[in-house]
Each structure stands twice: as structure tokens, then as C-alpha cells.
Amino acid sequence: MTMDTVMLYGCAAVVIVAGTRLLTTLAEQGGKEVPPPLALLRAWRPPVPVAAIVLVAAMVVLGMAQMVFPAMVDAMERHPDGAWWRAVTALLVQSSGWFQLLFNLAALVVVTPVAERRFGSWPMVLVFVVSGVAAQAVSMAGWSRQGGGDSVAICGLVGALAAWYAVRGSLVALRRVVLLIPGAGVLLCLLTNNHGVGLLVGCALGVGWATPARQAEVA
Secondary structure, rough: OOOOHHHHHHHHHHHHHHHHHHHHHHOOOOOOOOOOOOOHHHHHOOOOHHHHHHHHHHHHHHHHHHHHHHHHHHHHOOOOOOOOOOHHHHHOOOOOOOHHHHHHHHHHHHHHHHHHHHOOOOHHHHHHHHHHHHHHHHHHHHHHOOEEOOOHHHHHHHHHHHHHHHOOHHHHHHHHHHHHHHHHHHHHHHOHHHHHHHHHHHHHHHHHHOOOHOOOOOO
């Protein structure tokens, strides 16, 4: 195992561990505490986050479609010298098959309702799309010219939540922990891994929504 691989898995562990703690804390707000991992699903309580439902449903349908019609992946993923619009469509297919599909869907179910409650419906979708497309575009420019998946956009949502909490969060210890997430984003970029781009773009957008004038109500 190379040092780059060790660093890559280390960054992934940092994002997952710190992100899970952050998401659990935010999901519990507005209700009584419940033990993890159930706490991660509290963000689905009423009023239901509609944009999160639509986004998850869309990715489920697209995932099922690519299993039935595998040619979808080749038609929509990033390709060397591919058309610019593939930076968008690459978010809609999971090029590594079942494992990537199931992992990304599980992450989407956990992250999107929390992000929607914190930022609002359209801002959540905006962070997802902008951070995801930016990561895909950088990949097409040379980092990883073939592939697809929405994990980079999910990273964008995690980055946005981390940056927001680092600025506005109430728990000082957690505010320090979430700073590891943009740090992991920087290191991933140095490793030319597109998830770092998603994290950092999301962080930048999260800082913007941390200003008092853009505070979204927590349902």
C-alpha cells in the first residue's frame, strides 16, 4: 500500500467520523436525543424535507435504471475529451457498480435532510449541484478523466455543513472537530482526488450561508 493510498483512506476516515458526529448533532436538534445510528435519521421527522425526498428518489430511479440499462453509464459518465455536459450527467450515474450505488444512496439519505433543514431546499440543491459539477469538471480537466458518481456532491453538502458549524455552531469541541473536514479536503486536492474539490467548494458555500442574514430556520 502506497503512502498516497494511506493518506487517501485517512482523509476518508476523517470525513466519515467527523461528518457523522456533525450530522448526528444537527439531526437531533429540535427533538429529544436518540441513540446513534437512529439519530442520523431524525432529520426526516415532520415537516418532511421535500427537496431531500425528490433528490433521493431521483437517484434511486437512476440507479435502478443503470442496472437495467448499463449503457447509461457509458453515455453519461466522464470521458477523456468528452463533451462539457458530462460534468453534469456524471453526477447521475455510479460508474463503480452496486457498492458505489448503495454507499452513495445511504450517504444521500443521511446528509440531504440535515442540509435541507439547515440551509433550505433550494440552497441545499444548489450546494449539491455546484460542488458536484465543480469536482466533475476538475476531474475532466485531468485528475480522473473517466468515471461518475454523486459522492463528490454529497461531500459538498458535508463541507457546507462543516463550515457553517465551524462559524455558527454552539458546541466548541465540535466546532474544532469539523475543521478537520476542510483540512481533509485540502489534502485530497493535493492527492488530485476530486472529493477534495467537492468538500472545499461546499465549505466555501457553507461559510456564505453562515452569515446572520442567511440563517435558515431549523425545522
